[in-house]
Amino acid sequence: MDLTIETSETHTLIEGFRSGVVTIQGQSVTESFLLLPGRPPVVWPVGDTVELTASVIEELFKEDWDVLLLGTGSAMFLPDSALLETMARDGRSIDFMTSRAACSTYNVLAMDDRAVAAAVILPL
Numbered sequence: 089m090d091l092t093i094e095t096s097e098t099h100t101l102i103e104g105f106r107s108g109v110v111t112i113q114g115q116s117v118t119e120s121f122l123l124l125p126g127r128p129p130v131v132w133p134v135g136d137t138v139e140l141t142a143s144v145i146e147e148l149f150k151e152d153w154d155v156l157l158l159g160t161g162s163a164m165f166l167p168d169s170a171l172l173e174t175m176a177r178d179g180r181s182i183d184f185m186t187s188r189a190a191c192s193t194y195n196v197l198a199m200d201d202r203a204v205a206a207a208v209i210l211p212l
Contacts, residue, residue: 099198100128102191108211110191123194123206124151132207137165142174148207149178155197156182159190159208187212 100123103111110117112129122132134144137160148156165184167175175182185193187208197204 098126100126101195101198102206105188105191105212110208110210110212118210120207120209122148122151123208125153125198125203125205132209134207134209136209137161137163140165140167140171142170145171145174145182148182148205149174149180151205152203153205154180154203155205156180157190157193157197157204157206157208158182158184159187159206159212160184161187161209162212 100113102123103113105111108118110121112121112123115129117129120132120134121129123129134140140158140160164186167184183193187210190206190208191212194204194206
């Protein structure tokens with residue numbers, strides 16, 4: 089699915105996705121990735137929701153963002169109480185959704201000049 093109609097010189101945008109590939113600024117990304125405000129995508133070493141631990145979430149909180157979209161692969165995932173407690177301590181928003189939804193939502197928030205980040209588990 090192609091996503092971008094608009095372009096941006098200040099934001100990294102997700103251009104599109106299909107099964108196991110996300111295109112970000114002309115680059116095909118085939119592994120889970122982290123996309124932070126003002127930075128190119130980097131490999132995120134989380135391949136499944138069972139790897140989403142409190143320490144993984146704490147690492148994400150070390151980065152500079154206001155809203156984090158956490159793409160959980162092809163299925164929706166609800167965090168357990170340990171993850172919820174970790175998230176509550178920081179006070180910033182982590183929104184869990186499928187990876188396809190995270191890719192689609194990311195551009196909307198980025199183009200609205202929000203400090204949005206995306207941590208996306210592949211495949212979609």
